[in-house]
Amino acid sequence: MILLETLQLSVHAGEKWACKALDLAVSGGERWGILGVNGVGKTSLMLALSGIRPPHSGEIRLKSKPIIDMKRRDMARISGMLFQDSEDRFPSTLLETALIGRHPHIPPWQRVGIADEKAALSALREVGLSGMENRLASTLSGGERRRLALATLLVQDPELFLLDEPTNHLDIRHQVEMLDLLKKRTENSDKAIVMILHDPNLAERYCDHILLLLGDGHCLLGKKEDVLTESNLSLIYHHPIVSAKGPYGNFFLPA
Amino acid sequence: MNSGKKLLFILAALAAAGMLFAIASGSARIGWSDLFHASSLDRELIFHLRMPRAVNAFTTGALLALSGALMQVLLRNPLADPYVLGISGGSSVAALCAMLLGFASVGVSIGAFCGAMASMFLVFSLSGVDREVRLLLTGVVVASGWGALIAMLLSLSPESSLHGMLYWLMGSLDNDASPYPGLVTLSIGLACILPFARDLNVLARGEHLAASLGVSVKSMRVSIYVVCALLASVAVMTAGSIGFVGLIVPHGVRRLGGHDHRILLPGAALLGGALLLFADTLSRTLIAPQQLPAGVIMALFGVPFFLYLLFREP
Numbered sequence: 001m002i003l004l005e006t007l008q009l010s011v012h013a014g015e016k017w018a019c020k021a022l023d024l025a026v027s028g029g030e031r032w033g034i035l036g037v038n039g040v041g042k043t044s045l046m047l048a049l050s051g052i053r054p055p056h057s058g059e060i061r062l063k064s065k066p067i068i069d070m071k072r073r074d075m076a077r078i079s080g081m082l083f084q085d086s087e088d089r090f091p092s093t094l095l096e097t098a099l100i101g102r103h104p105h106i107p108p109w110q111r112v113g114i115a116d117e118k119a120a121l122s123a124l125r126e127v128g129l130s131g132m133e134n135r136l137a138s139t140l141s142g143g144e145r146r147r148l149a150l151a152t153l154l155v156q157d158p159e160l161f162l163l164d165e166p167t168n169h170l171d172i173r174h175q176v177e178m179l180d181l182l183k184k185r186t187e188n189s190d191k192a193i194v195m196i197l198h199d200p201n202l203a204e205r206y207c208d209h210i211l212l213l214l215g216d217g218h219c220l221l222g223k224k225e226d227v228l229t230e231s232n233l234s235l236i237y238h239h240p241i242v243s244a245k246g247p248y249g250n251f252f253l254p255a
Numbered sequence: 256m257n258s259g260k261k262l263l264f265i266l267a268a269l270a271a272a273g274m275l276f277a278i279a280s281g282s283a284r285i286g287w288s289d290l291f292h293a294s295s296l297d298r299e300l301i302f303h304l305r306m307p308r309a310v311n312a313f314t315t316g317a318l319l320a321l322s323g324a325l326m327q328v329l330l331r332n333p334l335a336d337p338y339v340l341g342i343s344g345g346s347s348v349a350a351l352c353a354m355l356l357g358f359a360s361v362g363v364s365i366g367a368f369c370g371a372m373a374s375m376f377l378v379f380s381l382s383g384v385d386r387e388v389r390l391l392l393t394g395v396v397v398a399s400g401w402g403a404l405i406a407m408l409l410s411l412s413p414e415s416s417l418h419g420m421l422y423w424l425m426g427s428l429d430n431d432a433s434p435y436p437g438l439v440t441l442s443i444g445l446a447c448i449l450p451f452a453r454d455l456n457v458l459a460r461g462e463h464l465a466a467s468l469g470v471s472v473k474s475m476r477v478s479i480y481v482v483c484a485l486l487a488s489v490a491v492m493t494a495g496s497i498g499f500v501g502l503i504v505p506h507g508v509r510r511l512g513g514h515d516h517r518i519l520l521p522g523a524a525l526l527g528g529a530l531l532l533f534a535d536t537l538s539r540t541l542i543a544p545q546q547l548p549a550g551v552i553m554a555l556f557g558v559p560f561f562l563y564l565l566f567r568e569p
Contacts, residue, residue: 052466076469087461089331092514100457104469108450156468 002027002064003160003192004049004079009058010217011048013041017217021058024211024221026160028190031183033203033224035196036213036236042196043084045213046164049194050081062160076104080158084165086149088137095133097148098124101155123154126181128174142169150178154185161186163195167202179206200233200241200252212236259518262511266525270313273532277309280540307434312535312549313528314437315428315494316504320527321444322486323501324508324520328459329479330379332390333506334564337371337487338498340394344401345374346491347424351408354420364436364492371488374401375480426497426550428535440489444482445524451475452516459516497550499557500527506564 004026011018018041026032036042047053049060051067060067062078080101088097098120099112106112124130127147137148146169153161161182167175183206186193197203203210203224210227212220214236220227233241233252240255278301319337326335326342337343349370353363374397382393405424412420423430448455454475457465462472490497508522531549534556538547 047463050467052463071469072466072471073469076467079467081463081467083461083463083467086464087331090327090333090459090514091509092460096456096514097460100460100468103453103457106453108453112453 001190003062003190004194005061005064006049007059007061009048009060010056011041011045012056013039013044016041016215018042018045018213019219020217022219022221026192026194026209028159028192029186029188030209031186031193031195031207032209032211033195033197033207034211034213035198035200035203035233037215037238040213040215042213043164046081046162046194046196050079050162051075052081073104076156076158078158079160079162080153080156081162082149082153082164082166084168086145088145091136091138093134094124094129094137094140094148094151095120097137098133098151098155101152101157104156119157120151120155123151124148126154127151128177143171143174146170147174147178150181154181159191161191161193161195163193165196165198167197167199175202182206200228204228204250204252205248258512259515262508262513262518263522263525266508266522266529270525270529270532273529273536274309274313277312277532277536278305280536281305281543307431308428308535309532310434311432311437311493312428312532314434314441315490315497316500316527316529316531316534317441317524318437318444318486318490318493318527319497319500319531320504320523321441321448321520322483322490323527324505324516324523325448325455325479325483325486326501327505328455328516329476329483330390331459331461333509334391334502334561336499336502337483337490338496338500339391339398339502339561340375340378341398341401342371342374342378342484342487343491343496343498344398344405345377346371346488347496348401348404348408349373350491351405351412351420351424354416355408355412364488367488367492368485371484371491372481375484422548423495425548426495426553427538427546427548428494429539429546429548430494432493436489437493440485441524444486445521447478448482449517449520451478452520455479455516455520495548495550497531497553499553499561500531502564503557503560504530 002025006022006024009022010020034042048055062070062075067075099116102112102116102119106116121133124133127150129144129147129151140148166178170178179202182193185191208224210221210224212227212232220232230241230243241252242255243250243252323336326337327333346367350363350367353366378394378397382390409417409420454470457468457470458475466472504527505519505523508519508526513519513522534552535549538549538552541547
């Protein structure tokens with residue numbers, strides 16, 4: 001089933017076009033990687049896909065409903081987003097932070113229950129932050145904060161995961177662990193991932209579909225094998241890229 | 256959840272203690288035993304003088320603390336406070352104008368509310384959210400502008416009303432203001448905002464995240480804004496501009512573990528009420544029979560505290 005669909009979607013990123021007339025269809029079970037140079041508008045596209053910033057033109061549909069006609073709460077039960085940075089200006093414990101992921105699932109007049117708390121604790125365990133649930137989020141390192149944000153998203157448990165540079169601040173081990181975790185959540189299920197990545201090697205290893213933003217509003221999209229190639233990557237990064245066979249498919253290196 | 260309830264219970268006990276302390280202290284001594292077979296004069300003193308004043312002190316403190324807590328979420332800045340950002344000042348100017356133009360108390364109240372709304376709009380639109388230094392500077396500059404306008408209005412007002420106006424401006428509960436407007440606003444304010452406490456928890460972590468978690472950010476912001484101005488302006492109407500309650504109290508409740516707005520909001524109301532009760536009782540007993548404005552006592556606590564918050568290690 002198609003989870004996310006865009007029809008002739010055009011999104012501005014400052015003065016430039018992130019994409020023009022983009023037709024994208026993301027089905028359950030798929031993992032899409034978005035790649036492009038810095039400032040090309042990957043985040044702007046993501047904010048449009050999550051319904052936070054209205055696009056310049058075109059339509060976005062979640063489960064074939066135009067998001068413009070949807071209530072925020074209903075949207076939040078289908079799609080959830082991991083943002084590039086998380087804010088914690090007010091003190092809040094890890095458990096309290098993870099619990100806000102349940103927000104769209106709890107009716108306005110209902111209390112937060114034991115089941116909600118259990119979901120939050122198990123998400124903290126999944127990202128390797130168990131036993132710290134009463135610590136303040138502000139005492140965490142950058143990487144731990146990233147995992148806490150992921151835990152909040154896991155608690156939200158959307159069908160469509162929109163991830164803006166999920167591996168930001170993470171060391172190699174945690175990058176792989178995080179993406180393994182997300183892969184497990186979506187594999188053989190109706191859930192899907194759309195994520196912005198900077199490392200073509202992670203895209204090769206974890207994605208089955210790729211969207212490349214060229215910088216002039218044009219996009220290349222399709223199955224990983226067709227799109228993630230030496231020549232396409234050299235084109236978008238404006239730098240020659242070479243590839244070699246590795247244990248997890250191709251790996252790419254700047255020449 | 257349990258620890259939150261415990262915290263609320265302790266704060267409620269503190270507020271009750273403040274209330275008893277306020278009613279029991281004053282130049283005329285009333286022994287606890289006398290309360291039960293009090294002479295008519297003592298009864299009069301308690302039920303018509305000290306009680307309404309104590310209720311006013313409590314509601315004013317609660318209104319200011321709630322207003323501060325809401326403003327902090329709205330601006331996502333833990334240093335926001337209706338006094339520091341010039342909201343109380345704008346409210347006072349509009350109320351003074353209404354008084355000078357000869358409006359009755361309803362007109363003055365509406366004036367105070369409009370003044371608070373206008374001042375918030377001015378400060379927020381000039382500074383933009385997310386810019387801590389610019390927000391505080393804008394607030395301080397706007398507040399001093401209101402200060403100048405207040406001085407101008409005072410110099411234009413008739414001698415006979417000058418002392419009363421001045422005393423009101425300094426933040427004093429030494430007036431015969433009716434306790435009902437404050438009580439009603441506080442109850443309505445809490446009833447309106449408490450059902451959305453969970454949304455505030457999300458909103459405090461950023462508007463994008465809140466939107467992605469299903470909060471309708473825009474309408475939420477507008478409602479908080481209006482409730483905030485309403486609470487602050489009723490506090491100003493009751494007791495002039497008293498500073499720092501909105502700053503110290505939410506911070507204190509957070510430090511005591513009340514991060515969750517379902518605890519933080521009622522907790523701030525209780526602690527704010529208790530704090531102003533103690534401050535007001537001190538203000539009328541420290542150098543009795545002379546009275547100090549409660550705003551002065553609050554500023555003596557508030558200024559060093561604000562500086563501490565501003566300069567502490569992030």
